[in-house]
Amino acid sequence: MLLTKQTALLCAGLVLAFVVSWELYWRSQNVVLGYNDDDSRWAATRQLIYQSTPTRPVLIGSSRSKFDIDLETWEQIVGQKPIQLSLNGTSPRPVLTDLGNDPNFRGTLIVDVTEMLFFSPDRSFPEKEALRRVHHYPHWSLSEQASFWISEMLESRLVFLDEMNLSLGAFLKKLPIPNRPGAFGGPVFPREFEVVSPDRQSRMTLAFLADTTLQNEVKQVWVDVGKYVPMKPAVGAELLAILNATKRSVDQIRARGGRVIFLRTPSDGVMRQAEKALFPREKYWNRLLTHTQTTGIYFEDYPELRQFTCPEWSHLAPQDAITFTQNLIPVVRPLTR
Amino acid sequence: MVFNSFTFVIFFAVMLALHNAPLPWKVKKINLLLGSYLFYALWNPPFILLLWLSTVVDFYMARLIADEHRPARRKALLAVSLVLNLGMLSYFKYGGFLLENFTVLLDSLGIAFQAAKPDIILPVGISFYTFVTLSYTLDVYRRKFAPEPSLLNFALFVTYFPHLVAGPIVRPEDLIPQFKTPHRATADQLRWGLLLLSLGLFMKVTIADGLLADTADLIFSLPFPVQPLDAWTGVLAFSGQIFCDFAGYSTCAIGVSLCLGFVLPDNFRYPYAAIGFRDFWRRWHITLSTWLRDYLYIPLGGNRHGAFRTYINLMITMLLGGLWHGASWNFVVWGGLHGLFLCVERLIEQAGLRRAEAGEWAESKPLVSRASVVGLPGNQAVRRFGLALLTLFLVNITWVFFRAPTFDGAMLLMLCMFGAIPDAPVMLTTTAILTVGLVTVGLITCHWLLRDSSLVQLARRLPGWVLSLAWAALLILVILTQKGSGSFIYFQF
Structure with a gap:
């Protein structure tokens, strides 16, 4: 006999002991329970877009949309929760193209414009993750759907099931091993920075808000991104191609009775200075609105939307996201009628 | 349904219950x-x-x-x-x-x-x-x-x-x-099947998806050149990824089947310790290579119609074997390179045999491995290991064409690997390079130590508590990796 009953039982006991102690350890560290914002969660949300109405918009964009628009607040005021399809660190254009090409989408779309992502060239890094998810969606199999619902059940009970922060890959990424000059492995955020809820809402944790060291870590991430991934704002023909592609998608949605609104959420500090320098409003935001003949909401134009400070220059704290959403709804409402 | 999914866990539990x-x-x-x-x-x-x-x-x-x-x-x-x-x-x-x-x-x-x-x-x-x-x-x-x-x-x-x-x-x-x-599986078959399933999941989830996939995907997706170290790290990452992904699937399949009481044939036998390409194909995707041998190479004439026809038959078999993997000229190039290496190896072997028969090497006693007859100086084990590394080096060259999205992309990466493009940017973090390096060394070591042995023999030699610890470590690492239910690479073929 190769493997005795005792061998198997000892193995099972060790694995069980590890899982229990691992879970208890992270609970003792006050880690907040969150959900994996993976392909399946995005696909499950993507399925909901056909339920979109003027009061239940689809949100596309990057992390600012996920942090800054508080879905529960929206639901409390309007009665329906928006459908959050934004993706961290990505341009919304692949999703916009996807929704434009979907003949059954006739809803309302709020497009978060973070210029350095929105105006990145086709097929560049900020588009890759969005493209991957868009391409995956039609192939989201019944098996993956079943796995997603089981996973959801486990994630709602186990703190350690957090691929972004508590997986082997996440631990390896955070090892303090210096890199060769010029090498950049992508942004690595402290785990307290973001917790994702089942509806894909992102929130900063209380620990993050209370600790300026953690906030400075994220600020440093933005500085590193600027240093290692130099922005080359699209200009000339490249910019025109982006504007034309955006207009095509907007027109497709409008032709079916849908609505599109562009939204610029707050940022400040060094991030805001860099955005202003690289993407002057008149050359990008204003041109986007005129080229696509679309209404836009720029936070600086509204006193009630420009009163916020971002703890790490780019996203709103949860409490500010609630106020921002409360103030945003009256601005959005007339545009969706 | 994939083996590395929650759906499969439930499905398999139901199948096991029904079967018993x-x-x-x-x-x-x-x-x-x-x-x-x-x-x-x-x-x-x-x-x-x-x-x-x-x-x-x-x-x-x-x-x-x-x-x-x-x-x-x-x-x-x-x-x-x-x-x-x-x-x-x-x-x-x-x-x-x-x-x-x-x-x-x-x-x-x-x-x-x-x-x-x-x-x-x-x-x-x-x-x-x-x-x-x-x-x-x-x-x-x-x-x-x-x-x-x-x-x-x-x-x-x-x-x-x-x-x-x-x-x-x-x-x-x-x-x-x-x-x-x-x-119906005996209790021993059931335990052994579960161990193989755990090993297969570890290879797929932890090594292929968790430790190697990101590095390979990054390097092979870049439209611009990189430093030789980055290029080699990307290729080695894919080399480990494709083995752990595919052999991981086969190991899961064999383990799952054994839990039900049915024995499936071996598909991999430590291929990265192969000495020569003939040896490689006796160890890599064995059920495909024997299929191609029995239903293509031998019906074409095999080695029964002279040297020239043998080489032609080898090339046809490997070119079609390449095309079986996918509809792309890159797969044809990959198959062609394997065919070419098999032909060159056969040429060397035939020449060596002729010279040995003529008594030229009577004193030096050529190293005769399964695949090669090569007279090299030095200790025999070192020579064999050197030849295995040379084989692996050439196998890695072929993987570039297998993985690169385009032929131009493959050629660009080859130029980078051999330092033909100066001043290319660095891309990978030190952690990524160290991870790929350690996994590669670990894989080569495991393959070399087990090349003439098997897991069963290894398990027989180990005390029960060591097996328990090793088995538990595999499962804990799978749980820690937390990778979603990613598809296996060979599903696309």
Whole structure:
């Protein structure tokens, strides 16, 4: 006999002991329970877009949309929760193209414009993750759907099931091993920075808000991104191609009775200075609105939307996201009628 | 459904319970068959029709072939089966590729032709189950055995879920006899099966997806050159990823099947310790290489018609073997390179044998491995290890063409690997380089130490508590990796 009953039982006991102690350890560290914002969660949300109405918009964009628009607040005021399809660190254009090409989408779309992502060239890094998810969606199999619902059940009970922060890959990424000059492995955020809820809402944790060291870590991430991934704002023909592609998608949605609104959420500090320098409003935001003949909401134009400070220059704290959403709804409402 | 998913955990638990329930053998086989259809249908339900078509046509065609004694009619019946199976494979797998190349050909002749882009979805596992059913019909045609009288046994042989979508490519004699008599795993088989399933999941989830995939994906997706260290790290990452992904799937399949009491053939035998390319193909995707040998290389004439024809047959076999992996010229180049290396190895071997026969090496005693006859100085173990590293180096060169999205991309990466592009940027973090380096060294060490042994022999040598610790470590690392249910690379083939 190769493997005795005792061998198997000892193995099972060790694995069980590890899982229990691992879970208890992270609970003792006050880690907040969150959900994996993976392909399946995005696909499950993507399925909901056909339920979109003027009061239940689809949100596309990057992390600012996920942090800054508080879905529960929206639901409390309007009665329906928006459908959050934004993706961290990505341009919304692949999703916009996807929704434009979907003949059954006739809803309302709020497009978060973070210029350095929105105006990145086709097929560049900020588009890759969005493209991957868009391409995956039609192939989201019944098996993956079943796995997603089981996973959801486990994630709602186990703190350690957090691929972004508590997986082997996440631990390896955070090892303090210096890199060769010029090498950049992508942004690595402290785990307290973001917790994702089942509806894909992102929130900063209380620990993050209370600790300026953690906030400075994220600020440093933005500085590193600027240093290692130099922005080359699209200009000339490249910019025109982006504007034309955006207009095509907007027109497709409008032709079916849908609505599109562009939204610029707050940022400040060094991030805001860099955005202003690289993407002057008149050359990008204003041109986007005129080229696509679309209404836009720029936070600086509204006193009630420009009163916020971002703890790490780019996203709103949860409490500010609630106020921002409360103030945003009256601005959005007339545009969706 | 993939093995590394929660859905599979529940599915497998139900299948195990049903298979061990006090039910008649025929009912258990029907359960397995229905379970296998469910396993397949949870990807894309309509494609199950193709599976049924292939099963029914080959079952009845083989019976007609066996009953027919007129050679011409036998050939015609075989042709019907081949046309159906290879026709389906060609349409779904090569339709777009053929049309694209036809368009390019017409363009080069100055004929403007604009073909509509075909929107063809490749049914998962079609290359695998096509080869499974083909081998059955061909063997009945050759009168190797009588056709299987039971449609249930035959359908289960084709559809049996552990091997259905990515092999091992089973032969009728591997599996059909096992379905004829009641089979249930012994307690030892069940434990060993679970251990193999754990090992396969560890290879796939932790090593392939968790430690290597990101680095390989990054380097192979870059449209610009990188430093040699980054390029080599990317290639080594893919080399480890493709092995752990595919061998991981096979190990899971063998383990799952063993839990049900059925033995599937080995598909990998420590290929990165191969000495020479002939040895490599005896260790890598064994069920494909033996399939190609038995149904392509030998029918082409094998080595029975002189040296020149042997080399031609080798090249044809490897080129088609490359094309089997996917509809792209890169796969043809990959197969061509393997064919070329096999030919060169054979040339060296033949020359060495001739010189040995002439007594030139009487004193130096050439190193004779399975694959090579090479006279090199030094300690024999060191020489063998050196040759294994050389083989692995060349295998890695071929992986560049296998993985790169385009031929130009492959050539760019090759130039980077050999330092032909100065001042290219650095891309990878030190952690990524160290991770790939450690995994590569670990893989080579494991393969080298186990190349003439097996896991069973290793398990026999270890005390029970060490096995428990090792097994638990595998599972804990799988749990820690937390990678979602990513597809296996070979599903796309």
